Structures are given as C-alpha cells and as structure tokens.
Amino acid sequence: MPELDINNLPETEKDIDFTDLEEKFSEQLLEDTLDNVILVDGLPVVDQAKEAKLFALIKKLAKNSGKILENGLHMPTESKDDKTVSKGYAFIEFETPEQAKTAVMNLNGYKLDKSHTLAVNSFMDVEKYSKVPETFTPPPKPEYRTHGHLKSWLLDERARDQFCLFYEQNLSVAWNNKGVSYDTVVSRNSWTESYFQWSTFGLYLATIHRQGVVLWGEETFEKLARFVHLGAKLVDFSPLENYLVTFSADPISLEAVDTVLGLGNEHLNPFTEADVGNYFCLWEIKTGRLLKSFPYASNSDGSPVTKFSWPCFKWSPSEKYIARMTPGSKISTYHVPDVRLVSKKSLPVPDIVNFEWQPCSPDNLKNKKTDIISYWIPEIDNQPGRVVLISVPDFSILRSKNVVGLKDIVFSWHPSGNVLCARIQRYTKTRKSTFSNLEFFRANEKGIPSDLIECKDNVVAFSWDPKSPNYKFAIIHVADPTPPKMNSTGMATTTVKSNVSFYQFVRSRSKLSLKEEYVLLKTIENKNTTSVNWSPNGRYIVLSTLRTTTSWGLEFWDTEAQSSSNPKLAKSTDQTQLLNSGEHYGVTDIEWDPTGRYVITSASSWRHSMENGFAIWDFKGDQLSKFPVDKFKQVLFRPRPPSLLSDSAKSKIRKNLDKYSVDFDEQDRIFESAASIEQLNNRRRLYNEWVSWRKTVDERLDALSKTMSAQGLFTHPDPSNEMEVIEEIVEEVVEETVEYV
C-alpha cells in the first residue's frame, strides 16, 4: 500500500488505493478457481455451423461426470480461409474440482469416432507440466557413507547378550551382565512411536514411525536405512534378513509421501502410480529399494480381505519365494527379488484356510532342492477336510490326507523341516464336543509316512524342542477348549485347569519288526499353564501362566535330567524334572536369551498397569534380579545369527568345558571383586563428602549462634533445662506365698 499521509487520510473507503492488495491476492484467487476446469483435446475441427451440435455432444458426454457451469464450455476459434473454425480443443468448467476429476477419468481416451480420440486433462495439470524445465537436472547423489562393524555386538569379550527395552517413551539397548545388572549401550527418548523389533538374526533394530520404518545398527545404533511407508503398523523380516515386508492401514498416496519428504526430495519417493492405493510393501534391506507393493487380497466378490494374520506374506526358508494366500481361493507365490508370480499365475486352492512353508535350518539350505508348502482345507458338504503337501515351484502334490469331523488345524513344522505336526481339532461323533489328533508327517522320508497321536482332550498349544534329535515336544491339553474370558487388553480374568505332556519319537528295532512311534514321556496334571517356552538350545523349558489376572506361576523344567543313582535304570518319566518354580506378579511375556542361559519375564503396561517391569532368571529358575520400571512396555533379546562352528567343534567344546570354566570362574571373580571395590570406594567418597559438609555447616552455625543471640533473634535453650533423667523404681508384688517352717 502506498504510504499513508496522516494529515491527508482518504475520506471514504472508495478513495483507498487497494491495487497492491488486489495484485497480491488475484493470482491465488484465479488458481483456486481453476481446479474445476478440464481441457478436452482431440475434438474434431468444426465451423460455426456445426459448433452447436458438437457442444451438445460434449455436454452429453460430460453429463455423467458432473454439472457443467453455465457458460462453462469454451471452445477457442481461429480464422482460417475466411471461416471461423474451432481449434480442436475445448475447456469445460465444472461445479466442483471433484466433478472435474471424475470427468478426466471418464473421458480421457474416449473414442469419439475412428479418427478422434479425446485427450482430457485437468487444466491445472497442463499448467503444472508446462512449467517443467526442458533440461533434466539429475537429483543430487547421496554421499557414500561408510558404516561401522554391523556385527560388533557378537565380539563382546564376555560373550554377553544385548536386549532392548522400551518404557514410557524411552528405548534403550543394554548388555545383560549375567542377569544381575545391565549396562546401557544407547538410550534415546521417542526413538520409536509404537514399538520396536529386531531382525531375524539381530543385525538390525527396527523402529516404527508414522512416516515408516527405520533400521538401526552398528555399535552405537546409527540409522542404516529408512523405508517410507506412511502409517506403517506391522513389520516382518525375511528369514535371512535380506528383505522386509511392511503393512500400513493407510493406502499409499504419492502426494502424501511427497509432502512428508519435503520440497525438492520428490526423487526419494519410492512409489509410482502403480503403487497408489496399495497397503503392503516388500523392500530389499541393503539397497533400500521397494521391490513391489501389494493391495489387500480380494475375496471372490472383489471385496478386500482386511482381516489377516501377520505375517500374511510367508517366506520360503531360502528367501527365494514369498507367498500369500487368498482365503478360500488361492495361494500366490512370487519369486524374489524380481517378484514375478511363479509359473505366471496363482495356484488355485478352493476353500484353503491356511498354509505354511517347510522351514529349513540355515546350514542345510544349500542342499535343499525343492520347497514344500503344507495347506489344509475344511470339510465342505460331504467332502472330508484335507491336509496337503505340495512342492514348489512345480506345485505337484506330494501327499494328501483326508480328515473327517474336522474343525480346525494348526501346523507346526519342526525347525529342521523334517517333521510337520498338524494339530487337528475334531468333533466327536455327536458333534457336541471336540478332541485333538496330532498327525506327524515325516517330510524327508519317501512317500511322507505319517504317525498319529490321538488325545482324549483338546491340545491348545504345541511346541517342538528346537534342538532335540528325538523330535521331542510339549503340548498343553485341556478338557474344554473354549478360551477363558478376556478383558479389553487381552488378560484372561479366570484361569483354566490344564495339563502339560511331553512326547518324543522312538525307533525300536526288533528282529521281526521296526517300531516307530511317539511315546509319552510325562504328563504334568492340573496346572494353570497357558504357555510353554523351550530354551533356544532345547532341553530346558519354562511352563508359565501368562496374561491372567489371577495367577502368575512359572515352572522351570529339565527334560533330560539324569537320575543320579543309576542312569541306565532311569525311566523316561524321571528324565523330566522340575528344577524350580517361581512367580512373577502380573507376568505377560517370556523371553529366552538366544544362548539359552537367561530368561526374561516381563509385565507390560500394554496389558495392565500393575507392577510393570521385568525380571531376569537363569535357566535353572533362580531369579537373578528384578527391575520395576514405570510404564514398561516391551523387552526383547537381540537374536544371534546361527553358529559358525560345526557340530563336532561344538561337542568338543562341551567335552572340555571343565578346562575352560576355570578361566571363566577366574574372570568372574575379578569382575566381582572389582565391582565391590568400586562400590566401597564410592561409598567411602560419599561418606567423606557428607562428613566434610557437616563440618562446614557446624562451623557456620557456631559463628551464627553468637550474632543471632546478640541481636535477640534467637533464644538458646537454657542448658540447665537440658534433659534430666528421672529413674523411677516400681516394685510390684508378683506372688506371695506363706510357708510355715
């Protein structure tokens, strides 16, 4: 605005010069109104006579998309050969930008006749793209950054394990010092927005943010990679931690990602038009590249399947394939990293309920030729239910088994991939109650023979001993399989009586026959156990009552205990022995450390707010320490990659353990005494500080006492009034007897 002269103010509003303001805002006004304008190109060139007819045609075409404003149709004309003819394009102004948008969708590519195909664009887009500079300037190349040793945590001198804990807004990674204390490595506030996760072998720590997923690593947990997926909720690492699958409940939108990345960073946007509206992303971790994004699986009627169990993309153990099931219709198997459908189409499996890949220990991956998928389909009409094993990539059926009276099946592959246990829940003949069968398929043997255990009651949990050569496993079985009532945070309000049984595979050869079967080792009856957790090294197991509001028992069992007197006579039932039992009030989660030395039990504030925190136990069930932590949420041990030692090397170490342990004991002693000396020194220092502080205070008081009483501000108590002890002797007659002599 031009300078105002105080003495010469405009008399009326009309006299004020608004030109500067009008100039400033006019452009914006104009732009705002152009969102509802579309440009229709490819129209036939017509003269004035036919103009009205063409207008009518355009109006008719655009009618479905929205209402055209009055005088909203403009067709520029030019003079040619003394005639006024149209230029072959027109502008249409709609009532709203939305209508314009649908018109673009509907009319673009519309064939008017053989020689005229409409090209329709939003007017704003034309503006936008016309402003794109003609010369291409490559985006700035990110500087190469060397990073530190990614596996440095494995080189710890004391072979300690790390764990990560999350409380309030704080995320910390710490060393576990023999379960007694922990040393924090890094601790950051608001490091994650919802939760954290370790990668399969512990190389990366994933934190979840509104903008996506960030991976951290190295000694000091630097940022290694960022995967932009707005609203990411779920994360899943591939078995060899080369890939990452993320899920967000918000559909991918290019504009939203651009906004988050900020101006000038559009080249970092991993998505293209093809990804818009998808929910799942498959990433390659090392390059940070988006391999593919996926929509929800769709039902036969085209509606999306928004309820799924995570991970819904399942990996083959070699990471060669990733598969997803569309419930009731098909399995889609993709080859990674090119993410092409294997044999170009999904495998149709009508009625499929669930599937599982055959796992494989990382050592045997090289020898593995084909992958196996097991899936099951329920009973439909009079067709019995079925368990099917197929090979990948040729999808030929290896084995199929019918089941009658089928209610539900849960697959549990042994970690070696040699045996598949199908936990089958079946109806009794009356169909009023249910019972369980355990069907074991020996996948590595010819013809895939199966063994069966029939249970009278219902098996609610099944867990393989991960290392046992005899395929040992534990089950929890109950009479009534209906789960107890839960409160809103998933805590059961009552406990259910349950039994725990241990079985193992036994092969006994007599002259005539070969007997192969699973034998019951021991049943522990009438417990409240809700969860069985094997040590990652096998043999030891924790039976626990998790997530109930009334019971918090923990029992530590050894399944290969040698009875001391005579090992040869020891019966199988004696092998399974209770080592110790304990209780952790409010326990919600159990976590073994990757070496099987320690167990962390934790009470998470996600479930309840009673005595949140965690406790560390050794494998024998002795509680080593307990840490109450306010608003404690999550604790997870950092996984370790598989050992590089061969089995023979390991057994050699085990044999010579006594020799090594001398050194270790010595180390422990040194550490302990150093710690206690340090503590004593610290205390001595604190005490001396206190004493010297008191001395200065006393001196100050002495100096002050004279001045204060001289000024009459303080009357010192009269020394004669000091405490006087009066001793009173009271004699009481306890008893009186009279004796006559």
Next chain:
Amino acid sequence: MRPILLQGHTRPLTQIKYNREGDLLFSVAKDKVVNAWYAHNGERLGTYDGHEGALFSVDVNSSTTMLVTGAADNTIRLWEVKTGKLLHTWKTNTSVKRVEFSKDDNYIVALTEKQMKFESEILIYKINDLGTPQPSSPVVSIFPHPSKATVVAWSYYNKYIIAAHEDGSVSLYDWHVSDPEKQLVKNVQVHSSSITDLQTSEDGTYFITAARDKAACLLDADNLDIIKKYSTDAALNTAAIVPDKDLIVLGGGQAASEVTTTSSRQGKFESRFYHKIFEHEVGRVKGHFGPINTVAVSPAGDSFSTGGEDGYVRVQFFDEDYHSFKFDF
C-alpha cells in the same frame, strides 16, 4: 518385635509427633481428636477436645508444656500439654494445614490453605510463656507465590521459613523482613509433582522433602542445594530423618482413592528405610493396609511410628539387628 497399634482415631491420620524426650506421642487425624500417648507402651495419656473440624497438624514445644494444633475449622489452638486446657485460639480465614514451633519455642508458624477467595498464607505468631496471655495477631504473614504452599518448617536458628509448594518447588522466606517483595530469598524446583511432606533435621540445617513423584530429596537449608535424592517405586506422602543414625524413613503408597480398585499388593504401603548418605534402600516395614500419611522417628532412637489412611498409628520398636547393622564401607 510386634508393633503397638494405637486405635484412637476413626479417620485417616494426618500427623504424628514425638516430644523431645521421645516418651510421648501426639497424633491428629481427620476425626477432630488430638491424642497423646505414652510412646513406650501405647497407653493413651489423654485427648485435647475442642476442634470442630478435621485436624491437619500438631506440634509440641521442646519442654513439652505447650501443644499447638491446626484444623479445618479455621483455627489454630494452643493447649497445655499437662492438663489439656485450651490456652488460646487463633482464627484464620481458611483451614490450617501445618503448624510448627520454632526451634526456640518463641514462635509458631502456621500455613493456611488456599480456599475460595483467600490465598494460601504463612502466619507467624509470637508465643508467650505459659500463664501469660498470647498475642492474637501474627508477627508477620507471607503469601507464597506463584504456586500455593503445601508444607512449611523452620530452619536453623529461626533464620528462614522453608516452604514446599504444590508445583514441586521449595522456597526460603526471610520472615524478619516485612516487605512482601523482599521476603523470598530463593526458590528451587526439586520435584515434578506436589510436595507432601517436609521435615527438618534436629538442628534445622538440612531437611527432607517427600513428593508424589516417587522421590524424596535431602536439601541444604541454607542454599536449597539438593544433597541427596532417594528414588522409590511408590508415590510418597511423608519422609523423616532418623536423628541418631544415618538413615531416613519414607512412607506413602498409591492414592487412597485408588486402593479399592486395584489389588492390595501393589499399594506399596510399606515404610521404607534408606541410608541417608548412600541413597541405598536398607529395609522395609509393612503393616498398614492403606497409604502411610505420616511418619515420625523417636528422638530416643528406639522406635518409629507411622500413621496411615487406615486410621491406625503403628508404633514399631527397632529390632536388635537394626542397632547392630553397619553399612560396609
């Protein structure tokens, strides 16, 4: 040893005090009753009757001749300990949250609550000898700012008035100055939530604060430096310094309104002993089934008492190992 349970109150305890010799114990609760007890056997010596509202505070002078009480009936009352006779009543605008005799017994300090249109106020009265009339107007009054005060105490030689505030800060006031602008000497943020108790050491050179933020702090009364900090797992209502040992006692527990809605074991109603210098927890004594509102340690060093929301006073005598225990350093 079994504690002595003093069942003389029907409502939550608010404060208990030993006299200087540690042979008498005075307790006040929200039930209008002031009780005096023999500390060694829990026998009731008598009551001081007259208050018409819940009592919040009690203090006895060093010669155990006079007792002062503050209550929700907007009065401060002075009693003769021996006879139970009411010597004087001061009317205040609002309820009285805290009263304390100065170290030389010549003054009392009283803290009034912020209610209605009245601001929270610290009042200091001159106390005359027994048998002479008491002046009815205060020597000086201080308006604590900006947050209202929750507790007040005398520092050594009556030099300052120490006030703890609702916002977790602690202030020093020079009460010899009458200009309200110049009274505040220092204000230090100590806790993150309301301070519930403040007790000075025997000589008044340092003091302990307890707060709902689950921590207690030991502060220098001269410059308000935080000397020690004791972190616990329970919200604290009270803290006391053990006079003859390097220990402190803390009491508290979850808020009374939450007690019935959660399981009893997480109430954390134990009194906790910490080493004063090493900030290390050395023991816990349980017994109350509601939060502990007030704790006092006998100057004789043989016992301590806790008053709970549950209406009981528990007088707990120390075991043999308490006296023989020595920290390794």
